[in-house]
Amino acid sequence: MFGTNRLLIWLLLASSLALAKEQQPLQDDREKPLPSKSNPDTLPALLDALDVLQANYFEVWQGIWPKAIDWTSAVIGTYLSSALITLSTSYPALSSSKIADNTVNKYFSNLIGAYFGQDAFALRQEAYDDMLWVVLGWLESIKFIHEHSSLHYGTDNESRLAGPWYGEQWVPAFAHRARIFFDMASQGWDTSLCNGGMIWNPNLVPYKNAITNELYIAASISMYLYFPGDDNTSPFGVTTPPTLMIVDGPGRPHHPKYLAAAIEAYKWLGDSNMTDAKGLYVDGYHISGWSRERPKNGSNTRCDARNEMVYTYNQGVLLSGQRGLYQATGARSYLEDGHQLVSDVIAATGWDLKRGKVLEEDKPGHRLGKWRGLGRSGIMEEACDAEGYCSQDGQTFKGIFFHHLTLFCERLPDHLVLPGELFLSKGENDIPGGPREVQKWHDENCARYGPWIKHNARAALSTLDAEGKFGMWWGAPPHSTAEPDVNVELPSKAVDYRNLGVPHEWKNKRRYARETNEDDVHEDDNEGKIRIRDLNDRGRGRTVETQGGGVSVLRAMWELVDTR
């Protein structure tokens, strides 16, 4: 099945691209030409990656990615929605609108399957970050539906097909799922410790980590921007009072409480001292001396025990939050913070952003480049990649970084959603230079990341096996007879609990503590034989999560490099 699909897509694309130059515009207004810079290989590679993701790792009859776990499925579903946005805007690169429609409908029907396949009941018992991935996923699907509908099915223009697009009927369902999960996750905001911040997991001793707080920021601001309201009272009899919603120029509603939550959480994170000397987010904080058994007057409530572990995804999720906060407030400082973070990340992979190339001393040769904190030789890497011990969690991280980088660097809108007198006494006219000026500056900054994104997308493509499956370690030397000399130095006081399991002392004995899934721990293939092997077959090998990473980095390349 995979082979046929893949071949078909290649043929269709090859023929369309060959014809594209001479062809006259087609009948409808969807056929706007793509920028001439676009690389003819990227979109086919992305569609291929997506085809393998859905043909090999998704079960239509169950509506699930069976090997994924709840939170990684939510992330993969988010990539599917984002890929649909890309497909919707890439009609000119596909050989006909009919084929493009069919591809969109195929994956959109997968997404509907995933809505019913999602184990919403189990997710309610999980950690707050697990719930927030769900929120981001369904908001992304709503974004896609509105974009696709207005791009191809608007009712306002006779030259378009009669609208609205049938996908619009799913918006209330997806919005309801997003709201239920946002409401549940919001219970993780806690002011009794550390003056605020989200708690990661109610089943463990209090841990205020970067990911849960970044997700809360990104989800709050996305609720503000994209949540259309919800009048479905199931299961708690609660709705969003429509009177509280602010309606913007194009008629979209926005609830100020979500903006307030995002601003407060951003402020807390900024004050939390969660970045290291390289400017990267460390993982999070425990409260030293905390004990549920002996809550004493005057006992410590400060976030003072820092886990110095650095993961790629902790540098990513905040970016979409920063972009949304700019869109909602017009405060350019959010974008400035984001560009600083991206520059710090790129530097920590051994890439010279000024020159647009790999650091001279890190040029790939026979030896691996020096470990720089988040990679080497310009290629993003998780600390667990080189030794092949990444868990299912760790295997998901790099894709998340590239997904949020893509959201961050998408072209900013010409007009912003500003609450005017209702929330901040700021209007578009108060932005120095206006939104267009910020848009131009933002685009120029994002363009500087292009060569690095391309370098990473190429590295990811180099891990493809004969079945079109991506590996985890993008920087792996292609063939190896021996264990590579990996030389990854973790900071002192770093606990890699996402890949090696949660330490015993983090567990709260009073309540059920989620054990690390047996699958999460790395397995050795004790073959003992010397043979040339693919380093990406070690550990968990190629999985739905590593495939998602491939989709994500290729989409970043297409959206941020090829079509700019």
Ligand SMILES: *[C@@H]1O[C@H](CO)[C@@H](O)[C@H](O)[C@H]1NC(C)=O
């Ligand atoms: C309708 O679509 C055409 C073709 O894209 C465009 O030129 C025109 O401005 C549109 N009209 C309206 C009212 O949106």
Ligand SMILES: *[C@@H]1O[C@H](CO)[C@@H](O)[C@H](O)[C@H]1NC(C)=O
């Ligand atoms: C921030 O955290 C680091 C590492 O724990 C610590 O060395 C530093 O003193 C902290 N800075 C502030 C202002 O608390």
Ligand SMILES: *[C@@H]1O[C@H](CO)[C@@H](O)[C@H](O)[C@H]1NC(C)=O
């Ligand atoms: C804690 O201190 C407050 C005020 O100092 C006092 O009223 C309260 O009884 C104390 N609680 C405990 C559990 O000691």
